[in-house]
Amino acid sequence: MSHVAMRAPLSVYLLADHLDAILAAGEDIVARGHDWRALAEKKSDPADFVVRQRAIAEEVRGLELVLVARVLKARDHARSLAEIDDRFRPVGSLFASGTALLLDAVEESGDARSEDFETGDDIVSYVRSRGLIAPDAPAVREAAQLTIDDSFLIAKRVALGPLLDMAAAFLDALDVQYTLFVEDDPLQAGQLRIEPDDIDRAPLN
Incomplete structure (x- = not known):
């Protein structure tokens, strides 16, 4: 891909960074889901299973928080871009x-104390709220139910897929217009291209 491209506004680079981070967090959530299912399928000491399952669930919840934070930042930068470029x-x-x-x-999402108090911090409540089991299901009955896929509900509200x-569509649109990703060098393929001046002027957000 040519390095000669229309210079992008700073908001484009910031927006692209947040969109890319959303995709990365989503992939990590799915990966932790694979770990969770594999743990459930493997016979192990019940006490060890409870501890390891809790650790994975907390990782997923943490990644949810990262994803939500990135979405909110992306919304802000999307509005800024729309003000200067009607095409978007x-x-x-x-x-x-x-x-x-x-x-x-x-x-x-930032404070789960209320839900934890009402449910006794029950892992089943978390699984149920993310759509992995039916709303009226009393428990996880088989390991396959712990599969995190496109239907997983981020923050109990929005499907992951x-x-x-x-x-991804937004990021592709930005790349088509502003050629954000370097592909000339195989070692740099898929890397976001940020001009030095943009780094100097970029705020920490």
């Missing part, structure tokens, strides 16, 4: 409307 108004509006439900989840699809 439609995709920006789609992304904003598709992620609006996560705005209501910020306080709840469509969210990642929106982020």
